Amino acid sequence: MIPGNFAYHRPADVAAAARLLQEYGDEAQILAGGHSLIPMMKLRMAQPSHLIDLQDIAGLKGIGRDGDRLVIGAMTTQHELIGDPLVAEAVPLLRAAAVQIADPQVRYVGTIGGNVANGDPGNDMPGVMQCLDASFELTGPGGTREVRARAFYEAAFTTARAEDEILTRVIVPVPKAGSGYAYLKQKRKIGDYATAAAAVLLGVENGSCASAAIAMTNLAATPVFAEAAGAALVGTTLDDAAMDAAIAAMLAAIDPATDNRGPIEFKRHVARQMLRRAIAEAAGRAGRGTA
Amino acid sequence: MDKLHVKLQVNGKPVEALVEPRLLLIHFLREELGLTGPHIGCETSHCGACTVDIGGRSVKSCTVFTAQANGAEITTIEGIKGADGGLHTLQEMFREHHGLQCGFCTPGMITRAWRLLEENPDPSEAEIRQGMAGNLCRCTGYQNIVKAIRAAADARHAQKEAAE
């Protein structure tokens, strides 16, 4: 369990990090919290010759509100996210998901940027970001651009981020006040990735569902934004028939594989349960002014 | 590969060394500094036996490069002691409440519990269980570990009141 050797860089700003990325190309990898990358390096499944540690870049830290958007620096840790009052008030779904990631030690160092940039279908934040319709700011030699989470994930460990781009910020639209939310995750034990998880965000007006977004974790090679499942809820009173329709649409969108978390049928079963409970939980919270 | 010059504080003492960038912090602590309190249980970032405190955060030192800790303040179980240099309240309470059997997980447990009580001096049982979720124990069944941590919180509270 000894990783291969590499040269270690700790640039002081984004421009310097970008220059290093350009200079070393596919031999370099960004190091954030290291809690996905270092385990892969120990297994020699990743063998970068250059590691570019972002920890000294102050500009990549912190959480702020910019009008109706929450802007989160890529190097913000899950621990910081959980303790942040702005997040709890503006986008409580983020907090609800973050507390279900890994364990306290991992959350002290694991970053939001690393979680969404990694591209592992087991990561929880990508589905949550799709549910919230968040965007990722990417900074490269050509400047910065924003890519929606819903368009970012192409295949396992393959994203729209170019090799010479740094994911600098996560931009989350603040849901309307009174939105209902839930992140339901089934796992074998604390610190495990999801067998299946469901992220739900609902807008309810006069007892009827006005908007709905649903995304699923670890049920395909990428997170699954189940657009038709959300659409099946809109205009309904979130009754059993509507739930069944949403679940059917979700099951048509996922593509789980058999692995040590269980066979395909089991995962489909757990996905169904997680989504049903998540919709019910979100509906229970909707309209209570908790945003 | 060029070695890296690192400077850090370990248990209050300045340490300087030349290390390979790939040297994991747990190996640096155990093999170069002789601090064998932090243990290697799983080597796969799961068990928490290697937990040390880096700049106020409980971290699994098998999943950190020494290079990343360059400039940081580190506390290991060797640096956790009572005001008189004897056992820390947490250590006393682990002994009193049978919070350990084989003792393999104990350095990681106490180092983590120490940070937990710094952040939350009055944790509920649920908060202790959540806060200790990154540390595995194969012997105790956790019950007595939770009791010991709660007892340490009470004891520290009583000490404070007595001092006031």
Ligand SMILES: Cc1cc2nc3c(=O)[nH]c(=O)nc-3n(C[C@H](O)[C@H](O)[C@H](O)COP(=O)(O)OP(=O)(O)OC[C@H]3O[C@@H](n4cnc5c(N)ncnc54)[C@H](O)[C@@H]3O)c2cc1C
């Ligand atoms: C025991 C254990 C349990 C875990 N359980 C869960 C879980 O339940 N759910 C979950 O979601 N995760 C889980 N994780 C993973 C953990 O949350 C990681 O911290 C996270 O996936 C990656 O964040 P990081 O900051 O550690 O990134 P790193 O490991 O440093 O990086 C991950 C990848 O992203 C790239 N990268 C990182 N930051 C950037 C950036 N700003 N721009 C471009 N590329 C970047 C890196 O080059 C690397 O390829 C677990 C990890 C462990 C060790």
Ligand code: FES
């Ligand atoms: S040895 Fe580090 S977590 Fe088990």
Ligand code: FES
């Ligand atoms: S006391 Fe033996 S592993 Fe915890």
